[in-house]
Amino acid sequence: MSRLLSALLLSLISPLALTEVAPEPAATAIIEELGLRESQTAMSDNPRWKPGKVVVASPQRFAALLPDYEARISRAAGDLEVVFDRSGNWAMSDEQLSGVDAVIGLCTPQTLANADANLLWLHNYSVGMDRCQGLTETQKDEVVFTNNKRLSGPTIAEHTIAMLMSLSRGIPSYTQAQVKNEWDTSPAQLQRFGELKGKTLLVVGLGGIGTEIAWRAHGLGMRVIATRNSSRTGPDYMDYVGLSDELNTLAGQADVVANALPLTPKTAGVFDKAFFDALKPGAIFLSVGRGKSTVTGDLIAALESGLVYGAGLDVTDPEPLPEDSPLWQMDRVIITPHISASGADSLRRMTTIAIENLRRYAAGERMLNLVDIRKGY
Structure with a gap:
């Protein structure tokens, strides 16, 4: 038998040949644009890797915005058995998770408690x-966790800059007047934050x-500094990058x-009185x-005293923010209900990389957006 024929027969009977699927072009573009990182080791190197069954959360809003999502998931899964959870409650049952080695959804206490020993x-x-x-x-030791890091960054960054520009121009005051059908120019006479360039x-x-926030602020002419936990490195447009223990100094x-x-x-409670005083x-x-x-x-105390000019809050503690919180009625506070990542563009990136990670899992490749669960990110 010739070497060519032998290779052809091997390729036909190889299990990998039956499941191998090419990445979607959109996934390749996202990986390059946002600099998504691969895990250091391939899934096939994990002794527990025996891909067989995956449960995928597919709520109705996905179907409305991405009608081809389930078909793309099924294609990426290859020979894996795919079960779609369309309930939208994000808490998968022990029956759904029986024998499941892979889950795409939200990491919730219920799902973790209901998963059996097969979960990888x-x-x-x-x-x-x-x-x-x-x-x-x-x-903690055996399950591989991946997430949506970087994928919602552009959307959240635009939301952040929108809140900043609204506060700096006093837009909330005019919005309040608009609700009351009032042509009120008096807010223009008040002292404002000023232009962003040079700040x-x-x-x-x-x-x-x-x-993503830093890049947009730099584009507006702002001087950008930052803290991070891992190193002092950052993009070349950053003026300075410090470690987390430099927070109050840089403030x-x-x-x-x-x-x-x-x-x-x-990071819990890091923005406290000492921070606002600094x-x-x-x-x-x-x-x-x-x-x-x-x-x-x-x-709240820093806002009431004038120490802080204003605040744009997409997240609060607690959530939902209680009806009697003073933050609701403050003139220079913008509150959005933890929705800064929402939007079709963000959802498309999120689901595209979920699909790509499923393809990689089925093929035993290196995964994207690996999470160190003990660190929490």
Whole structure:
């Protein structure tokens, strides 16, 4: 038998040949544009890797915006058995998870509790991993977690800049007048924050979201500094990148602060009275990370005293924000209900990379957006 014929026969009987699927062009473009990182090892190197069954959360809003999502998932899965959870409640049952080695959805306590020992990979549609509560030590050691990091960065960054520009131009005052059908020019006579060009933005948490915010602020002519937990490196347009323990020192330079931190034991309550006391007087505080990183009472006190000029909050502590919170009625506070990542563009990126990670899992390749579950990001 010739070598060519032998190779052809081997390729026909190889299990990998039956399941091998090419990446979608959209996934390749996203990986390159946003600099998504691969895991250091391939799934096939994991001794527990025996892909067989995956449960995929596919709520109705996905079907409305992405009618081909389930077909694309099925294609990427190859020979894997795919079960779609269309309930939209994000809490998969033990019956759904029986014998399942892969889950695409949200990392919730219910899903973790209901999963059996077969679970090897869980892809979290969200960036935040703080809902992954109740993990057993075995799950921490053996389950591979991936998430949506960097994919919602452009959308959240635009939302952040929108809040900043609205506050700097006093738009909330005019919106209040518009609701009352009033042509009110009096807010124009009040002292305002001023133009953004030349002012300093401090990005706290220079990850995927923080970098997107920084890039846009730089484009507006702002001086951009940042903190990050891992290193002092950053894009060349950054004026300075410090470590997390430099937060309160750098706060004294900041005209604007953008909180893009994940929630971990180290970041909980980091924006407290000491931080606001160290902040440059009259600064704007923007929060799109996690609400529990800010001590709400200390923020309210800083706003009431005038120490903080205004705040743009997409996240709060608690959520939902109570009806009696003073934040609702403050003239220079914008509140959005944790929706900064919403939008069709963000959803398309999120689902495209979920599909690509499923393709990689089925093929035993290196995964994208690996999460260190013990660190929380």
